[in-house]
Amino acid sequence: MISIAKPLIGEEEKKAVSDVLDSGMIACGPRTEEFEKKFAEFVGTKYAIATTSGTAALHLGLLSLGIGKGDEVIVPSFSFIATANSVLFCDATPVFCDVNHKTFNINVNKIEQLITPKTKAIMPVHLYGQPADMKPIQEISEKHDLKIIGDAAQAHGASYDGKMIGSFGDLECFSFYPTKNMTTGEGGMITTNDNELFEIANSIRNHGREKTKWGYEHGRIGYNYRMTDIAAAIGIEQLKKLPGFIKKRQENARYFDKELKDVETPYVLDGAKHAYHQYTIKCKNREKLLEKLKKNEIGFGIYYPKPLHHYPHLEKFGHNDLKVSERLANEVVSLPVHPVLTKEELEKVVDVINKAYQHHGK
Numbered sequence: 001m002i003s004i005a006k007p008l009i010g011e012e013e014k015k016a017v018s019d020v021l022d023s024g025m026i027a028c029g030p031r032t033e034e035f036e037k038k039f040a041e042f043v044g045t046k047y048a049i050a051t052t053s054g055t056a057a058l059h060l061g062l063l064s065l066g067i068g069k070g071d072e073v074i075v076p077s078f079s080f081i082a083t084a085n086s087v088l089f090c091d092a093t094p095v096f097c098d099v100n101h102k103t104f105n106i107n108v109n110k111i112e113q114l115i116t117p118k119t120k121a122i123m124p125v126h127l128y129g130q131p132a133d134m135k136p137i138q139e140i141s142e143k144h145d146l147k148i149i150g151d152a153a154q155a156h157g158a159s160y161d162g163k164m165i166g167s168f169g170d171l172e173c174f175s176f177y178p179t180k181n182m183t184t185g186e187g188g189m190i191t192t193n194d195n196e197l198f199e200i201a202n203s204i205r206n207h208g209r210e211k212t213k214w215g216y217e218h219g220r221i222g223y224n225y226r227m228t229d230i231a232a233a234i235g236i237e238q239l240k241k242l243p244g245f246i247k248k249r250q251e252n253a254r255y256f257d258k259e260l261k262d263v264e265t266p267y268v269l270d271g272a273k274h275a276y277h278q279y280t281i282k283c284k285n286r287e288k289l290l291e292k293l294k295k296n297e298i299g300f301g302i303y304y305p306k307p308l309h310h311y312p313h314l315e316k317f318g319h320n321d322l323k324v325s326e327r328l329a330n331e332v333v334s335l336p337v338h339p340v341l342t343k344e345e346l347e348k349v350v351d352v353i354n355k356a357y358q359h360h361g362k
Contacts, residue, residue, distance in 0.1 A: 002345050004299035005179040006338050008245070009234070016233035023229075028206075031229035035236050039174075039189055042239060043166030047198040049190040049205060050227035050235075054153040054175025057188035058086035060225055061171050062121070064190075064201040065147045067092050071120040073149075076106040077307045077318075078325040079125045083151050084308045084317075087123070095119070096309050098322045102267040104128060104280070104332075108136040110321065112144075121147040126155035126165050128303070128334070129181070129249075129275030130268065134160050134168045141169070149173065153188075156181040157246035158275035165275075166191040171201075176231070181245055181277055182238040184231035248339035249276040252346060256335065259350040262357035278303060279337035283357075286333060292356040293333075298349055301334040 020026055032050050040048035051057045067073060069091040075083050077096035087094040095114050100107045104127045111122060122141055124132035132150070141148050148169025152158075155165040156174060166172045171194070176187035190201055203209055208222030227235075253276045257265050264282040268274045280303065283289055293300050307325035309318030335349055 001297045002299055002336050002341070002349065003338070004301050004334065004336050006340055007178040007183050008241070008339060009183075010237070010241075012237040012240075013234045016237050017230055020229045020233045026230055027228055028226035029229045031236065032227050032232040035227075035232035035239070036189070038236060038239055040191060042242075043164040043172075043191050045167050045191040046193045047191070047195070049192075049198065049201045050232060051188040051190065051205060051225045052227060053186055054173060054177065054188040055082040055086060056223075056225040057173035057175070057190050058082060058123075058149070058151060059089045060201050060204055060223070061149045061173050061190050062086055062090045062092070063204050064197050065121060065149060065170060067120055067147075070118060072116060072118040073121045073123055074106075074111060074114050074119060075123045075308075076125050076127070076325075077309050077322045078104060078304065078328055079127060079151070079308060080153065080304065081308065081311065082153070083123060083125055084314055088313075092120075093118070094308075094314070094317055096307075096317055096319065096322055096325075098324050099127075099328070100133075101324045101328070103130055103133070103269060104328065105130060105132040106137075107324070108133050108140070111137070111140055115144055115146070119144070119146060121149055123149050123151055124169075125151040125153075126158060128266070128280050129155050129158050129277035130266065131155065131158050131160035131165055131272045131274075133269060138168070153177075154180065154277035155275050156277075157242055157273075159273040160269070161271045167193070170194060171197055176235060176238075181249070181275055182235070182242045184227070184235040184238070187227050187231045187235065245339045246275055249337050250274070252276070252337045252339075252341055253279050255346055256337070256350065259354075261354050263353065276337050278334040280332050280334045282328070282331040283333060284331065286331060289333060289353065289356050292352055296348065296352045298352060299336055302332065303334050304332075305329055
């Protein structure tokens with residue numbers, strides 16, 4: 001079986017975890033601080049705040065920006081559910097924007113028409129590791145005095161216009177779930193250059209605690225979103241390996257780009273570097289292709305089978321200008337692209353797909 005994803009945990013991670021267990025400090029401590037520092041350096045920001053998950057990072061990021069009841073946040077309608085749910089966690093309203101049919105990311109030409117006096121932020125998602133088109137998004141945010149919170153859950157190692165994803169907007173949020181380009185088991189990270197946001201996020205992450213003499217002073221409502229040193233120890237070792245992981249993913253993607261026929265392969269923005277968390281194609285006769293993949297024991301994923309506004313608790317936020325999101329949900333298929341695919345496995349994926357379309361076309 002060729003798996004759709006495979007976390008790569010080596011002896012370095014095992015030793016790092018063992019060292020933490022032996023240290024007696026297994027909660028949020030020095031390894032977490034070290035991981036935050038190194039991750040901030042990697043993406044090119046002043047600060048990073050480690051969390052329990054990517055979803056927690058989005059929630060914490062929105063709270064740090066002051067998003068609350070009555071506020072609106074513009075989000076793409078084609079994304080993982082946490083993109084919209086994190087807005088609801090804040091008692092705010094997700095406003096769905098359709099996506100670009102080539103990049104799968106938020107359609108920058110449709111954002112301004114959705115802005116109202118209640119709009120407080122834009123949440124671009126760097127879906128599958130493809131950077132969102134940040135320049136026009138930044139121009140729109142400056143024009144309308146809006147905050148930008150990037151959902152970079154799938155974009156570790158991606159870049160746009162020579163800058164790493166994680167360094168754009170007011171803050172950006174990553175996930176370290178096991179299928180991601182790097183993992184901590186479960187975990188997330190916020191990156192920012194804003195000291196005030198950093199201090200607020202740190203406080204909310206730790207039960208609203210303030211920096212006082214005794215520590216147990218709570219100036220605001222907060223949560224327990226702290227990463228453990230066990231997770232951080234894994235993250236430190238994974239971060240060292242991330243550039244190599246990304247390089248191999250990109251090599252695998254280039255092979256697919258060259259060899260796959262009769263399907264639409266991923267488009268990459270000019271000036272961007274795709275991190276290929278997923279290698280996602282578009283095809284018309286999807287069910288027939290999926291049958292062939294299953295028969296040949298090739299893993300795949302449908303990310304995502306519905307646009308966000310088709311879920312029961314989000315239907316009321318839908319509108320008529322989300323057609324691309326609806327179409328993509330019926331066309332996308334993600335293929336294995338992870339770093340440990342062998343040459344023979346890559347060739348098998350290509351052979352099965354190309355033969356499938358020799359018989360029934362796109």
